[in-house]
Amino acid sequence: MAVMRRIAHLDMDAFFASVELLRYPQLKGLPVVIGGGRRREDDVLGRMRTLEPEREWTSADLADIPVAAFPRLRAYTGRGVITTATYAARVFGVGSAMGVMKAAKLCPDAILLPVDFEQYRHYSRTFKDIVRDIAPIVEDRGVDEIYIDFTDVPGGQREGGKSLARLIQKTITDHTGLTCSIGVAPNKLLAKMASELNKPNGISILYEHDLQRNIWPLACRKINGIGPKADEKLQAHGIHTIGDLAAKERDWLMQHFGKSYGAWLCDAAHGRDERPVVTESEPVSMSRETTFDKDLHVVHDRAALGAIFTRLCQQVAADLQRKGYVGKTIGIKLRFDNFQSVTRDQTIDHYTANPMEIRHVGGLCLKRVDMKRRLRLLGVRVGALVKAGTDEAFTTDAAKSDELPRESPPSKEPHHEQADLF
């Protein structure tokens, strides 16, 4: 029998929330959401020490904490969004990326837990290692998602990939107590959609000939790469399902959505996708950003802003150094109280991971912004990365050519005095 290209997409079910349930099994079956801001004071262990000081509460006692002691959505006041919700919480319409305050209206009694990335990264590494032991060609798609190339894995062709998917699913659950959903299809595009068809803890096998029956009835939004903007435009043209999209001429799509995106839309609707499963990639940029507890005024809150800016620069620099990268494009990002964002960046003539240098160049970028409104977010980014210690990392513009390094082009923008405060 001919070897078929079989690609799997694996998605951990309600990942962050499920990891929390391992620590707090008493919350199983209850609506729980992860998210909100920096609310460490809601730490349940701390609360128990106040409530029952006679007992020595340690991290070994997490499962003994009564449900009543957990913070509720109702009590939340700050900013922030929901990162993950348990299926019991999703019943109320609560979902990821939703503002916490909105979620509190929908389900005030849901339990709200702070995000603990340290813990999630640990389980992320664990489940990926398990998969790589079984099927080595794995592409990282974030903390809770991967693509796996089943094509040449022994047994990867059996039942279209179903038995291998079952093995991976069972091994992950046996080792971690977590469940996942897997879709197997001829390519990444269809595998991603397949993994959504049967959640949670499901497996979906898709063949090319299933396209019309299983994919075409789905909403265009289900295609990975069609977001809210593109969907709105499609809807305006009366295109609602993937089948509607497939019925459109390639030329028509290219005319209305651009040469590149239009052609891609056409291919996607017909289930065509040749992208390989990529096992390794280099980072392009690293950044740190923070949304303030309340909007800050550039003049009135300049001390606070300056301190936050310095800290962000130190964090990015530390990230770069820890991971062994240097970059030469340094930029800042601001978000105003009306949610409008601006970015400014500047490319310097050498690579760096130095916090003071990042702060200096970032400061120059900030001077180019007209601070007409209060700020809600400040971010720092370093791009054009190369590995530290390589030959390239030591090159400067002066070394690359015999010419003197060019002066940075004169800014077209006015110089804004307020930003000098940084």
Place this chain on the structure above:
DNA sequence: TCTGGGGTCCTAGGACCC
């Protein structure tokens, strides 16, 4: 009820070079 943080990729215009 205002909307996190960390990324990638694309577009488009201008500078600059050949």
Place this chain on the structure above:
DNA sequence: TCTGGGGTCCTAGGACCC
């Protein structure tokens, strides 16, 4: 004096994803 293309780099913004 006016008129070329092609290629690369830089910058700003935006769509999209997890």
